[in-house]
Amino acid sequence: MAAYDCEVLxxxxxxxxxxxxxxxxxxAPGTRVVVLEKESGPxxxxxxxxxxxxxxxxxYPPGSLKARFALQGSAEMVKFCTEQDIPHEVTGKLIVATDRSELPRLHGLIQRGREHGLPVRELGPAQIAEYEPEVRGLAAIHVGTTGVCDFGAVARRFGRLAEDAGARIRYGSEVTAIGRRPGRVAVRTSDGTVHRARALVNCAGLHSDRIARLAGDAPGMRIVPFRGEYFTLAPDRASLVRGLVYPVPDPAFPFLGVHLTRGIDGAVHIGPNAVPALAREGYDWRTLHPAELAGTLAYPGSWRIARRHWRYGAGELHRSLSRRAFADAVRRLLPAAREEDLLPSPAGVRAQAVLPDGTLVDDFLFADSPGMIHVLNAPSPAATASLPIGREVARRAxxxxGA
Incomplete structure (x- = not known):
């Protein structure tokens, strides 16, 4: 065992x-685990x-990993937050149809919810107003098991509990090289440290495909970053929204559309839209990494996405560049919202796995190779489902x- 610094990296x-x-x-208590993170914190x-x-x-479609992990993970997340005293609330949410063309998709969601055994209730306009007086729609469904929490706090608690059990977390440790031999993996970080392990788990998110290639594996996909931009309702207007309000999603695109979310902090977050980011960590239009952008533009799947979804993308881009257009989209659900009510809020970037033919991978995607487990696509609801996902990846590792 002296040849290894740990069993799992x-x-x-x-x-x-x-x-x-x-x-x-x-x-497997006693298994030595080291987590490497390039940032200064989790x-x-x-x-x-x-x-x-x-x-x-x-x-999520019955039988998909998303459905299995989310149905299990949502209940587990509420239980974990309760046990660990992490702020959370089970609020329920509305999914609202604002146009007649959305009604068949809404009814399909009702059926899917019942197949999943979820507490769903179909609502008319008057019943919508009972939940959300300022929201307008032709019909809606109420899903009772949706909630909110602080996923950053959950992640920090996972880290603390792992460290209490003997795991080591190394921040400021960017992976620069990966070598492998039968039964052994070696990873060098930016400070020159070499870590040797028997198994490597790639949970690098926005950089998961790059890490896979660094390890000598061909992931068969590429991460194409999409920025999701948010606004927050001005504090004196936050009373317009009581809970969570979503539009009926478009099944042709794996984003849920602009929704209204009263977070655990009481603030009402509005968004996100979805626009191509100019860097993997491109949280605004000013952040441009030429090599990363060139890699995205050189990837055939990127152009196939653009051709397939150009009309949808043009609308998202317009809303990104125009707060008035974003406010117009919000008013479909919340007519009382005004442009001046929307205060800029920090953006996020989604690590979207894209296949060479332009298909947006819509489910979780794992890939195993000798000594390695790669988590190549973990979009929403990955945070919700993080407990069962973590167990699945742990099982593989x-x-x-051989533990």
């Missing part, structure tokens, strides 16, 4: 990486930059090390 201290470390220490990217919603699982 985890790259990435977002909520999935830290949940994996926590799950390993629970499933949850700096997707985990800490989202609307904080504990998703019910209603959107422990099989590699």
């Amino acid at each position: 985890v790259i990435g201290a977002g909520i999935v990486g830290l949940s994996t470390a926590y799950a390993i220490t629970r499933a 949850a700096r990217h997707q985990t800490g930059r989202n609307s904080g919603v504990i998703h019910s699982g209603i959107y 422990l099989e590699v090390v």
